[in-house]
Amino acid sequence: MDNRLKKLRLEKNISQQKLANEIGVTRQAISLFEKGEREPRLETWIKLAKYFDVPKEYLQGSMSYSEYKKLKESRDKTFYYVDKIEKIMSKMLKEPNKSEKYTKEIYREFDSIKKELENMQNFRQ
Structure with a gap:
């Protein structure tokens, strides 16, 4: 190759x-x-x-372009979720009385990250 x-x-x-x-x-x-x-x-x-x-x-040359694109999309989604978590944490610091609400949002975003990481892991096997 x-x-x-x-x-x-x-x-x-x-x-x-x-x-x-x-x-x-x-x-x-x-x-x-x-x-x-x-x-x-x-x-x-x-x-x-x-x-x-x-x-x-x-x-x-051992990975096809389509495989590379899928991997890149998963990586980009993961960074997107990390950015969302940072924004939520910033809000949480400004509004500590709503920390329970923001904590739930953060866990939801972490679940999304876990799914993307699993996709990447499955893809690499």
């Missing part, structure tokens, strides 16, 4: 040199990685995945 390094780099419109500088390897290494002539070490795959904000498996 071909990795998606070159595709993602071009989508971001960055040079091999800039990417190399960002993750701490040489431009030549990036070129070899993109051609599949050299395999990055695990720590380099992780740096690349973080840089492009994609799962390592997607970058390596």
Whole structure:
């Protein structure tokens, strides 16, 4: 399977040199990685995945685009619920007399997060 390094780099419109500088390897290494002539070490795959904000498996080509999109949607939903919890907690601090109401809302949002995490876990198996 071909990795998606070159595709993602071009989508971001960055040079091999800039990417190399960002993750701490040489431009030549990036070129070899993109051609599949050299395999990055695990720590380099992780740096690349973080840089492009994609799962390592997607970058390596072992995860399909549709799988990546499903995983990203679950992750985005999880962050959405976390943001909601932060807002509820802020309200709760301003209105301590309504803490029971807000506590129930927070538990409801935690349940949503648990479901998304289960979806991610089931997806990865």
